Amino acid sequence: MSFSDPYDDGLTRFDRPAGDPAASPADTPQTRSASFRLAYLDPDFLLRKDLRPVRFQLELLKPDLILAEHGIDSTVVVFGSARVPSPEDAQATIDAAERAHAQAPDDVGLRRALATARRLASHANGYAAARRFGELCAIFSKANPGRELTVVTGGGPGVMEGANRGAAEAGAETVGLNIVLPHEQAPNPYLTPDLSFQFYYFALRKMHFLMRARALVAFPGGFGTLDELFETLCLIQTGKSRRMPVLLYDSAFWKKLVNFEMLVDEGMISPEDLDLFRFVDDPDEAFRIVEDYHLNSPMKRVGRGKV
Incomplete structure (x- = not known):
């Protein structure tokens, strides 16, 4: 069996072994030792604590390369609870x-x-709204080749499924960034199979949420949604991420949950920080805001810019 490297550019072969890299030249105590395995074929080695920086790099590179191969440069990120039923x-x-x-x-x-x-x-209307929003993104993308807006979610059920479902049913590719959790969470069935990713590290997953984002829509959710939303607001506030629409869907939910004005009154944030986000209660309105920003702001390879 010959060794085939799927990323081989055909030019640099001096560091690639001939033949099957998993095969041993002989069955001896030396070749059976774990130390004899090629490093990248040794799972015990790759999972060592010392290799964490390498695993970080792999979780950054794998989705980035695959998304680039699919030509996905501009995304709309949809956050929301996995518990909301359709x-x-x-x-x-x-x-x-x-x-x-x-x-x-x-x-x-x-x-x-x-x-x-x-x-x-009572939040099932949020699932329906996310589905409608995903559909609008897909319709726009099909009508505007080269300026597509690909829906990205955490890949799970609930609101995430709604957004992926709306985009998929309208014929668009849709992305899911799943995370390894103590309780098993399968990818929802509306993800494009080749664009359904799994992460171990939350940090790398959140980086991929924002690397290509043109907008973010946060539906009602729990700790995970709050974590993702407030990290995004913090990054935009501090200039670590580009300014983009951050939409809080279901104004009654968000205003009950967070007293943003109190943060201003207490001097914890500046009055202008309230301009970092907007409340919305209609999926069509949410999409119009995203569309207006997307069509009237410069296009570039977002993934290579600020995160």
């Missing part, structure tokens, strides 16, 4: 919680689970 699943979620509660009405945990199911179902 409108078609919302009632089924409540029904299941009601059945469980009916069997043990005095169970405090089941009573709380039912209340949570009802609250999450």
